Amino acid sequence: MTAAQISGALILQPDPALAIEKYRLHAAGYDASARRTMALRRRVLALLRLTPGDTVLDVACGTGLSLPLLREAVGPSGRVIGIEVSPEMIALARERAAAAGWDNVSLVQAPMEQADPGAPLDAILFNYTHDVLQSPPALERIFARARPRARVAVAGIKHPSRWLFPLRLYRVLKARPYVTTLAGLDAPWRLLQAYVPDLRVEPVLFGTNYLARGTVHPAAGPG
Ligand SMILES: C[S@@+](CC[C@H](N)C(=O)[O-])C[C@H]1O[C@@H](n2cnc3c(N)ncnc32)[C@H](O)[C@@H]1O
Known part of the structure; x- marks a missing residue:
């Protein structure tokens, strides 16, 4: 992997191997850089309506x-499963x-494309996971374990409307170090809708980000 590939060209499909390279550079400073997003993180977590x-x-x-x-939300009787491709990022989660x-x-x-959550899921959180949302095999793995009507909540990046061209440029430049594909930025939730047909999307931060929530349809997915 060359430095040019890591920082430069973006491919049309998500690339977990490239994500590993990118997040090797981000892991140490990630928590400090994400501190300002904690308010949005709390909002998206609340949309999951978790119970013990x-x-x-x-x-x-x-x-x-x-x-x-x-x-805290699921308590000692619940279960939290985290899946993450970057060894450096998950090492910090493990600590x-x-x-x-x-x-x-x-x-x-593991890459989500090859992982198995391993238990029936009541709720699924996608917090700034653009690459995974653009990956049909990753979504297939996740929703194979979702209970009917499991709650889904998403926070992520998106393009603002077309007439806000400077903000679209800002969106691309800000996102580039953290994603392996810029595909789907106009409606990053599109593939998700096959599994969560009642998904409701709310633009935030001048349309450069969004929150979404919905429930897994019992008969949803490509089947
Ligand atoms: C912007 S960070 C968000 C991390 C975390 N969700 C949070 O809320 O702070 C995106 C994460 O997605 C991970 N990632 C990218 N592609 C992945 C894949 N195919 N499978 C699993 N994790 C992936 C990256 O390694 C990175 O840790």
């Missing part, structure tokens, strides 16, 4: 910044879990 005993999947859990909030002493938080290092 739930099993929740934190898709592409990164350094585990959502884990304390998820663990967080070990320091807290949770015994019901499972962390798996």
Whole structure:
């Protein structure tokens, strides 16, 4: 992998191997850079309406910044599963879990395209996981384990409307270091709608980001 590939060209399909290279550079500074997004993180987590005993999947859990909030919501009788492709990112999530002493938080290092959450899911969190949302095989893996009417909540990046051209440029430049594909930015939730037909999307931050929520349809998905 050349430096030009890491920082430069973006492919049309998500590339988990390239994500590993990119997040090797981001892991150490990730929590500090994500601090200003904590308010939005709390908002998206609230959309999951978690209750004690739930099993929740934190898709592409990164350094585990959502884990304390998820663990608090599901309690000791629930379960939190985090799946993450980057060894450096998940190492930090593991440190967080070990320091807290949770015994019901499972962390798996794997590309979502090849992972199995391993338990029926009551709720699924996608917090800034653009690459995974553009990956049909990753979504297939996730929703194969979703209970009917499981709750889904998403926060992520998107393009603002076309007449806000400078903001679209800003969106691309800001996103580029953190994603492997810019495909789908006009409606990043489009593939998700096959599984979550009642998905409701709310633009935030001048349309450069969005929140979405819905429930897994019992007969949803490509079948
Ligand atoms: C912007 S970070 C968000 C991390 C975390 N969800 C959070 O809320 O802080 C995107 C994460 O997606 C991970 N990722 C990208 N592609 C992936 C894939 N195919 N499978 C699993 N994780 C992936 C990256 O390694 C990175 O940790």
